[in-house]
Amino acid sequence: xxxxxxxxxxxxxxxxxxxxxxxxxxxxxxxxxxxxxxxxxxxxxxxxxxxxxxxxxxxxxxxxxxxxxxxxxxxxxxxxxxxxxxxxxxxxxxxxxxxxxxxxxxxxxxxxxxxxxxxxxxxxxxxxxxxxxxxxxxxxxxxxxxxxxxxxxxxxxxxxxxxxxxxxxxxxxxxxxxxxxxxxxxxxxxxxxxxxxxxxxxxxxxxxxxxxxxxxxxxxxxxxxxxxxxxxxxxxxxxxxxxxx
Amino acid sequence: xxxxxxxxxxxxxxxxxxxxxxxxxxxxxxxxxxxxxxxxxxxxxxxxxxxxxxxxxxxxxxxxxxxxxxxxxxxxxxxxxxxxxxxxxxxxxxxxxxxxxxxxxxxxxxxxxxxxxxxxxxxxxxxxxxxxxxxxxxxxxxxxxxxxxxxxxxxxxxxxxxxxxxxxxxxxxxxxxxxxxxxxxxxxxxxxxxxxxxxxxxxxxxxxxxxxxxxxxxxxxxxxxxxxxxxxxxxxxxxxxxxxx
Numbered sequence: 001x002x003x004x005x006x007x008x009x010x011x012x013x014x015x016x017x018x019x020x021x022x023x024x025x026x027x028x029x030x031x032x033x034x035x036x037x038x039x040x041x042x043x044x045x046x047x048x049x050x051x052x053x054x055x056x057x058x059x060x061x062x063x064x065x066x067x068x069x070x071x072x073x074x075x076x077x078x079x080x081x082x083x084x085x086x087x088x089x090x091x092x093x094x095x096x097x098x099x100x101x102x103x104x105x106x107x108x109x110x111x112x113x114x115x116x117x118x119x120x121x122x123x124x125x126x127x128x129x130x131x132x133x134x135x136x137x138x139x140x141x142x143x144x145x146x147x148x149x150x151x152x153x154x155x156x157x158x159x160x161x162x163x164x165x166x167x168x169x170x171x172x173x174x175x176x177x178x179x180x181x182x183x184x185x186x187x188x189x190x191x192x193x194x195x196x197x198x199x200x201x202x203x204x205x206x207x208x209x210x211x212x213x214x215x216x217x218x219x220x221x222x223x224x225x226x227x228x229x230x231x232x233x234x235x236x237x238x239x240x241x242x243x244x245x
Numbered sequence: 246x247x248x249x250x251x252x253x254x255x256x257x258x259x260x261x262x263x264x265x266x267x268x269x270x271x272x273x274x275x276x277x278x279x280x281x282x283x284x285x286x287x288x289x290x291x292x293x294x295x296x297x298x299x300x301x302x303x304x305x306x307x308x309x310x311x312x313x314x315x316x317x318x319x320x321x322x323x324x325x326x327x328x329x330x331x332x333x334x335x336x337x338x339x340x341x342x343x344x345x346x347x348x349x350x351x352x353x354x355x356x357x358x359x360x361x362x363x364x365x366x367x368x369x370x371x372x373x374x375x376x377x378x379x380x381x382x383x384x385x386x387x388x389x390x391x392x393x394x395x396x397x398x399x400x401x402x403x404x405x406x407x408x409x410x411x412x413x414x415x416x417x418x419x420x421x422x423x424x425x426x427x428x429x430x431x432x433x434x435x436x437x438x439x440x441x442x443x444x445x446x447x448x449x450x451x452x453x454x455x456x457x458x459x460x461x462x463x464x465x466x467x468x469x470x471x472x473x474x475x476x477x478x479x480x481x482x483x484x485x486x487x488x489x490x
Contacts (some may be wrong), residue, residue, distance in 0.1 A: 011369055087371070119322070121255070121334075123255060123331065123332050123333065
């Protein structure tokens with residue numbers, strides 16, 4: 001039994017997210033487990049670094065699975081890419097020590113939220129950008145990121161309900177770049193709560209559009225009150241870019 | 246009555262090409278004429294610089310239409326972008342002299358054919374790239390382009406049947422670029438016959454893959470025989486990039 005780490009891409013548009021749900025196979029995990037189990041001749045489970053929600057994309061999701069097959073790593077990648085749908089791809093594959101676990105060993109993750117602030121979004125990128133009419137003030141948004149970086153209780157920036165689990169996370173960096181009307185918010189952190197990147201992006205966007213003050217961030221941290229933060233931006237603009245171990 | 250020139254983008258994937266065909270409205274022209282006629286309150290016709298075939302994309306198609314509406318150019322563009330499907334967009338609009346005609350006045354056009362020579366195409370670009378397994382020899386392909394440039398009878402590089410019309414065209418330039426496994430063939434010419442860019446790209450690709458010799462090009466010109474040229478590559482890799490006047 002070998003333990004394989006794979007780096008994968010997917011366009012999440014037509015899937016109900018990563019996580020397999022019962023018998024519905026319209027999830028990325030479902031597609032992988034179907035093909036892996038066919039390859040190995042018995043049930044194979046796959047663990048990702050974390051779930052992505054319905055409609056969210058990945059350019060560098062990481063997952064691991066264990067199986068015993070008489071195939072080289074390249075042959076496994078080729079088999080998967082042959083049988084997986086066209087909107088899912090294996091980028092690289094590597095054998096790892098038995099104890100490697102894609103979720104438990106992840107040190108940090110990088111997400112990108114992409115906003116297109118042109119009259120009409122580029123038709124070729126419309127599935128991976130959130131389209132808005134008005135250009136926000138990028139400098140205001142950058143200024144606001146300073147209050148978000150570091151170790152905080154992000155409950156107010158999440159859709160997590162009542163929980164006894166910790167909602168404290170550390171954001172290492174937030175970079176905002178604007179190029180020809182396309183704004184990319186790049187966030188690296190040690191972990192993310194449910195909807196956290198989309199709510200942080202929504203709050204930053206509303207600050208940039210002068211719909212709220214930068215100081216709201218402190219109130220959201222103090223109150224832990226989701227209703228004080230900005231909108232959850234749509235799934236299509238979000239992509240998991242990289243997982244670091 | 247004013248004459249408007251528009252520059253447009255479309256992802257051709259789900260359309261039967263540019264040209265309206267009878268009552269089927271699943272063409273780009275059909276979509277435009279429906280929205281324009283609604284806007285003007287009477288039938289409006291639109292002329293493109295040329296047809297694009299089913300599944301072919303455009304990043305800079307040019308078209309013109311005449312209508313009398315009490316709207317600024319920006320308002321017209323906004324109206325069109327609001328009512329057109331998401332995979333069609335107006336990039337710019339400009340009033341022109343009455344005599345301007347998008348097809349008749351076009352001096353040259355640039356097309357790009359994009360081939361992805363990686364094990365699996367980038368999932369995010371799969372609709373706009375033709376995917377192959379093996380990397381062709383780019384230098385051989387570049388060498389071959391020298392024989393294609395200039396004024397020639399391109400009948401053998403087209404799907405044109407028997408015709409009395411001239412099949413002589415001039416290719417001004419062919420640039421081939423390879424970047425991280427993605428090959429772009431960029432062709433500028435004064436006009437193109439049916440399937441000409443896709444057959445030229447298919448012939449160049451087969452030369453790059455050493456399936457045929459560079460010298461075949463001369464035989465195809467001399468014989469005017471389509472069966473001697475390479476495959477017609479699939480529509481998805483082709484895009485009309487720019488039309489010059």
